[in-house]
Amino acid sequence: MTILTDITTLEDIKLLVDTFYAKVQKDEFIGPIFIEKIGNRWPEHLTKMYRFWQTILLEVHTYSGSPFPPHKQLPVSKEHFAQWMEIFIETTDSLFLGPVAEEAKLRAKNMAEMFNYKIEYFRNITENLKL
Template structure:
């Protein structure tokens, strides 16, 4: 039996990200959305995710940018974010235990909820012809 430890290094981040996205790519529900959007750019996407999570969890400021815009037009709904969160939580729990692992799950949950809210907002605004008031 392997004793789980917390997320403390870039190697831990890479293990989490690689394991998580490997599951996402194969998932029947959300996999096709990711695979269509990312295409053959998976290595580039994974590198960006390493930097993103390293910045958030380890306070090593290696990521800059806005994570939301690439997701704005995705054909997703709450059920997709729920599945994404289910895979993320399960993966994190399989690999790690500790305060930073719990922080990762909380940050992922908050991000999923915010992305879902913003995607709905933009969709509703577009349907209502209110695009001029969007920032």
């Protein structure tokens, strides 16, 4: 039996990110969207995700930028974000246990909700401009 510990190091972040995105790529519902968008730039994307989560969870400020713009035009809906969250929670719970792991799930949930809201908002504006 493996005893789970909390997320405390960059290596923990890499394990979480690598495991999560390996599952995402295999997922029949959201995998094709990620694969089409990222193409052959997975190493670059994963490195960016390491820095993003390291900044958020470990307060080591290695990420700068705005995470929303690359997602703005994705063909996704609330159901896609729900699947993303299900995979994220399952991955986190299978690897870690503790307050930082809980914070990761909360931050992911908040981000998914915000991204979904903003994507819908921009989609509605675009549709209204066409009328």
